[in-house]
Amino acid sequence: MGVVGPLAVRGEYVDEDVYVPLATTEAALIASTNRGCSAIRAAGGARVRVEDVGMTRAPVFRTAGLEATRSFVHWIEERIDEIRRIAEATSRHLKLLDVRPKSFGTTVLLRFRFSSGDAMGMNMATIACDRIVREFIEPETGVECVALSGNYCVDKKPAAINFHEGRGKRIFAEVILEAAVLRRILKTTARALVEVQYRKNLLGSIAAGAQGFNAQFANLLAALFIATGQDPAHVVEGSLGITCIEAFGPEAVYASVYLPAVPIGAVGGGTELGTQREAMHMLGIEANAERPGMAALRLAEIFGATVLAGELSLMAAFTSQDLASAHEKLGRGHVPTEPRPGRG
């Protein structure tokens, strides 16, 4: 467990310098992200904005065909208030935001979207859907729910619907880096950064048929998730997203990260374990019953700024071709053959 920072977060909920725990066996990640934090600090901080998309669960149903589907979807729309009542009765932290149907042939998927306070919400959403389905939809309509999850949520598989609609928290972070900061801290130039961004995050990702257009969202999120008790498998959602680096004036750059689907929680699950609780404490994340959801939004803002820090430093490393050498220098002595996993 390493710590990076101070990271200057300029969000709506977090407007301070924080120290961020990262759980990783890769010393180079800590050093590199720290360098990104320095650059962000020199730039006056990372602006961050987050949106609570909500946690989704999408049961899949089988109908007799188009007419039955039409009636079924209409029935769902007509009963939305009752459905909401049933869902929200399963937990005082749960709110049903909407239900979006997708149907074809004899298949109907209902993507339920819930806000879940400070919890990541997957369990809450599953329990709520189970209640809605077993106690209301199935008995009332006679339509069979084939599975409580129809892979349209989508949980832990990369998917366009998560990229487009979001899942969990949608996170934006940006910073403007002047020439002096680029040169002094990141050992790079605007021109070189923009070129790497173009060939790697845009053209290379396009050529690869990718759903992630970034250098290493997954590395930072994995380290953050493990440190704070998130579900590490949700790194899959977190790998979706777009890094942008654009010329800003003749020698500066505008840099941003966009992560549309980051399922995280400030309470529950692994967040309750000892080390993870301490990490949350270090981050100043504390659930407050009077402001439900605020802690998770604060956490999301910090995650966004941290991802930006890591992204900036790695992208800069590419411009000076020092990726391999950085890894060589920072390896752990006791690894004879494979010093550390590579990055990006």
Place this chain on the structure above:
Amino acid sequence: MGVVGPLAVRGEYVDEDVYVPLATTEAALIASTNRGCSAIRAAGGARVRVEDVGMTRAPVFRTAGLEATRSFVHWIEERIDEIRRIAEATSRHLKLLDVRPKSFGTTVLLRFRFSSGDAMGMNMATIACDRIVREFIEPETGVECVALSGNYCVDKKPAAINFHEGRGKRIFAEVILEAAVLRRILKTTARALVEVQYRKNLLGSIAAGAQGFNAQFANLLAALFIATGQDPAHVVEGSLGITCIEAFGPEAVYASVYLPAVPIGAVGGGTELGTQREAMHMLGIEANAERPGMAALRLAEIFGATVLAGELSLMAAFTSQDLASAHEKLGRGHVPTEPRPGRG
């Protein structure tokens, strides 16, 4: 850290019953995967096959255009032996398997593919590419390498090229489950399983624009990766793949998992840490200098069978709608609001 098993692995390298460590905060995952292990045991074991695709790294270059690109790619092809020599001089464990170019406009990506013995190989591949690029390709051709990774490798972003070409280990596991096993152990039927498979892993994933057609590869791989010291961010690659469940006779099923891109190592990186070393020992994974690569292949076979076990049990859980109730029963007492992350 939990343990599942005995898991009957019938691979080419592992043909025994093993106990498998899973690092997770989700008790339900352990219980569920154990149930899958029971089913596999009753079925005589999981047949597993693995292929060493190799670790990839894809530097991106800028040329002056089509003619320059053509000459450059031709030059690479002509010098492949020298390139191989330079690469393989960086480590005695490294072999260059091939280089596949992709070009358009002024951009050339060279996807280098290496075998790396028992190591996951990302660092080795990066160092080798760095040497090839800085000491040979750039000076000899004058063509500029814009970045050592052009996002065409692809490391830790979901991408079609990884799905299609593979990365790390390509893993296949299968088993035939008779009616009695389905009923007694998984509490399900062939008919119900095939229906869930159709609506969820096939149609639901298709509707979602997914690159993963499975219930929870990512959950099992995250738990296995953390337990054995793999890079957790590589769960992104591991989430790609296809589960198939087909009727086999009137009441049995054929079930398989296909994971085209699983970057793992039996040595190096986090595998050298104390707890992870013990986990490897439990799995019987020991690098042998006389059989380089064997330990990683054995590990891959065990991973494949474990993923299959988890997949079977979760898919069966969906048929009896007991997903939510299982989570409710197995939650950890000290979690007030969000018992555990949901699954699948």
Place this chain on the structure above:
Amino acid sequence: MGVVGPLAVRGEYVDEDVYVPLATTEAALIASTNRGCSAIRAAGGARVRVEDVGMTRAPVFRTAGLEATRSFVHWIEERIDEIRRIAEATSRHLKLLDVRPKSFGTTVLLRFRFSSGDAMGMNMATIACDRIVREFIEPETGVECVALSGNYCVDKKPAAINFHEGRGKRIFAEVILEAAVLRRILKTTARALVEVQYRKNLLGSIAAGAQGFNAQFANLLAALFIATGQDPAHVVEGSLGITCIEAFGPEAVYASVYLPAVPIGAVGGGTELGTQREAMHMLGIEANAERPGMAALRLAEIFGATVLAGELSLMAAFTSQDLASAHEKLGRGHVPTEPRPGRG
């Protein structure tokens, strides 16, 4: 120009048997689709449902970053009524349905969705967006529109957003084929059809990383589009979609086609040419000022049933491996080397 039919269409707007013109150089397509029409006729007709998603155009804007984007999107939401007024003033047939923003970094895409009566609507939408942007958004906000189309519409490129959100007409068609019809007309069985569907439209498409899960939507739509004066390049949108064939009882099948994005018009563009006008007349498609949009919906229903007819016959042809032989028999004598383009 060939003709298929009678095609028994059981839609909401078309509930009759129609003869359908297909413009193709491939005699096999006519014969095959006719066979599908026979099967549909014997089955009592194809049920069809259509939805008018509307025509989309998505200008792309550049802002200074997150704060500016937030203000801009908020401004758009606040001014939606004015925006609607300006858009609808450009044509009496145009209605603005909604505007959906997508933003990250310094980029904002606004996907405008319009209903356009009986016209396909691309020109109308472009002109309306041009008015909105140049006369209102840009002057009022100072935010620069970089391009009137940001490739987020998406016009004539395959894209997940078209698959998910739709574009033009969303079309569903289904039919149940009993064993006798399968055997007598399509020379196949339920079991064989379901197997081909599974291996080809589902697993094969998945393996290929496809966005179309069907045998030949594009062939039928190309022939229909050219016959009726649609824009042939819109076959790209039309190739998206899902064919489903499922066992229905022991020996029958339920078959459906789902086409989420079919941009078509009953008036305007090439529909006004002589031959195409006649084709529309054959189909009974006539714009009626008192029922704007009805003619296009009728056309969509006929298209859906025709695509279903072609799909059924081709899928059945695969089960008896007679694809190649059908092509060999129906070739045009004067083609020495390449009789006709292959299909599916």
Place this chain on the structure above:
Amino acid sequence: MGVVGPLAVRGEYVDEDVYVPLATTEAALIASTNRGCSAIRAAGGARVRVEDVGMTRAPVFRTAGLEATRSFVHWIEERIDEIRRIAEATSRHLKLLDVRPKSFGTTVLLRFRFSSGDAMGMNMATIACDRIVREFIEPETGVECVALSGNYCVDKKPAAINFHEGRGKRIFAEVILEAAVLRRILKTTARALVEVQYRKNLLGSIAAGAQGFNAQFANLLAALFIATGQDPAHVVEGSLGITCIEAFGPEAVYASVYLPAVPIGAVGGGTELGTQREAMHMLGIEANAERPGMAALRLAEIFGATVLAGELSLMAAFTSQDLASAHEKLGRGHVPTEPRPGRG
């Protein structure tokens, strides 16, 4: 049917100025593409390169599982010479280039790739595969071919494998446009073009989850295909690809188009019809038995340059927001409501 040109093609097979027929109801397309031709002419011509990827057909087989699949694939590899002999006996124009297997579970796809001389080759490939499968593979191995096309070819559906592996002809075209040409002919600047390219073809396409990163490949290809007797449904493959526009010095641009999958033929199919034969004659495309395949390569080069011309002009039109006004001015008088289909 309109004509554009003179188009200065600087290919390996075509090194002259050609007049190109375009079949379209959209006068604006002709005018716009002509403008692109002017720009290319002023720039000294479009450099074009083409590769004959070959026509593909991918039968799908069902095995008993992993072991059976392994034996089957091995058998195919061992018998490749016999397979080649059988395939090539079906037509003197056909050569089998390779067979690439893809397997998982009980499914095996074999993507056969053939060169087919001057023909597009879909029929040839289908007939050859039919012979190989029915007379050799099935009887010899006992493995059942479920369908002659497993949707892994992929014919007429957008798919990553076509983007990555190619299909038919792979086409590259490029040109450098100096400031004077940009200003005088395209009424634009390097800076504006590069900005539109970035926000539209790169970021917009990325946001849309697209497989086409271009403005209007499909429009030009549709017009070219219909004019020359290609299969219009193959516009689906043609819509895949990447346009690049990059700063070249302070005021010029490098512009390129990359089309990885363009199935076309110089003989056969609709190319034999009267009007289409004339179009081929206008293009100087004539099959020569002593140089099989040359005519198709020449045609591909002309297509590439034409697509580039259309792309340049439309991208430039976006920079001056004149897309809507161009359409308004060039509409056909007799279209009351919907002048013409929109573009790009």
